[in-house]
Amino acid sequence: MKQDDVKEGEAESMIGKALELIHQGKTKEGIEILIQIYKARKDEDALSLIMQYSPEMVRNAVGDDEAVSIALYFADNKRYNLCMKILEEMDNDLGTEARVNCFLKANEINLAWNEVQKFRDPSMRKVGEGIINSWLGRREEAQKLFQEALSLDGRNQEALLNLAMLAIEKGDYFESVKYVERLDVLPDEIATELCEKLSDGNSLLRVAEKWAKNEPNRVEVSLCLSKAYDLQGNSENAIEILEGIKDWRASLFKGILLEKQGKLQESLDSLMAADSQCKHSQSEIIFEIALVSFKLGAKHALDKANEALEMARNSKNGVIQALACGLIYVMTGELRCSKGLLCANKDVVKRKLPSLDLEC
Incomplete structure (x- = not known):
């Protein structure tokens, strides 16, 4: 049966069949049916059963990005073992980064450090070490490591992002803009903070225009652009x-x-x-x-x-x-x-x- 052949009303009987297989010790076969149901119908009951019986297979149902979001949700709720189970077989940099976050949330600093060393890219290893130092409150050491990451790869987005965030934490908003301008995508969190705090129209306009490239129709973006024009003394554009x-x-x-x-x-x-x-x-x-x-x-x-x-x-x-x-x-x-x-x-x-x- 193909994924899109799971018709309404069939999912319940298929879930019953999957559970029967799992209880017979045929977990792999049962999980495959549950994955099929979820992919076809986004059935939350099927996904819950996958997490219950074989959490490492969640990514096969939802994809890597959503699996990471689910895993970190459990980490935020102090269910660290489930977080690690979901990420267990994700052997790419996304999985490594997520496991580092999971270990940090569990306060397993040594395990997080060891996980960072699995990054294939040396600049990403520096970023990972910087994130751990930042987590521990060692801001200066973290900044140094992020700068080292940039010296290895001038386009390292994680390094630029973390340096921008550190600058904002210090209240150095102009410094933050230097890193923001080099980001491919400006995160809402940083854009919102800079739109609120920047008092220089030219700097703010650069931030707002970058934000507008990704989300041109958001009210917050229009407000940011308007504020930038107002700070520049261009009231007509600000209103328009x-x-x-x-x-x-x-x-x-x-x-x-x-x-x-x-x-x-x-x-x-x-x-x-x-x-x-x-x-x-x-x-x-x-x-x-x-x-x-x-x-x-x-x-x-x-x-x-x-x-x-x-x-x-x-x-x-x-x-x-x-x-x-x-x-x-x-x-x-x-x-x-x-x-x-x-x-x-x-x-x-x-x-x-x-x-x-x-x-x-």
Whole structure:
């Protein structure tokens, strides 16, 4: 019977036949039937039985990449033996790398080190040794090993990735960009971190454009590009790239950009759209609505500022608490939070509320 011949309703009887063979000691034959069922129908019951009776055969059903994901899931849940069983017969670099991770999660450092030596590529051995040192908190030694890996192979993606991550951990975002630019594919985790932390428009634009090559339609990518243009002083491009995106984050940032341009009514329209698009109202949106409403002279501005303050307190958002508190003070002269909270966020408060007389 071919894989695609497993029709609906047949899987259950085939699973029964597979179990019968396994209980008769014919495990290999039974597992082959279960693999056939899984490949044909993605039957989770069949996969569970493969993991139960012959976990090393999981990769035959799902392929190497998914087998690694499953194995590391079990390692994350402290089922290290099952992790190793699934990876047991994976005799390629992917399997070696996964086993290193499995050993590290089990805190078996010596076994992880021995596993690293199985890499065929000497530059990958250096990367593996660097990962172990990084795991142990030896950041300088890890960085040295990753650099050595690059000296052996200037395109080693794992070395570049780990050096970028180490630079981010140190807060050296410009250093990280140097490695990111040499990556073939920019991981979401690194892209998101740099989009949040980079304050140089040119550097951020290079990061955003690389991210856009792989995921051009993601809202996060458009926001990153928009922020980069804004930092460069190119407000028109920053706004244009967000046009037509029906997402509260895009509408919020567009509203903020329009407010900076002095287009207050357009800004308010975009912010109101953000509020309607967001399933759970955000204190940041309500604060921005309050700020623009205040600039427009709207009577409800104070109500919105109070609403933003309450929401921020409930969600423990200190930045928005400080901003809403500062805006209320500008409007009424009443300080509804501690001065310490304002001073702890003085840079963003002074940027958003330049008329606030704040001495810290």
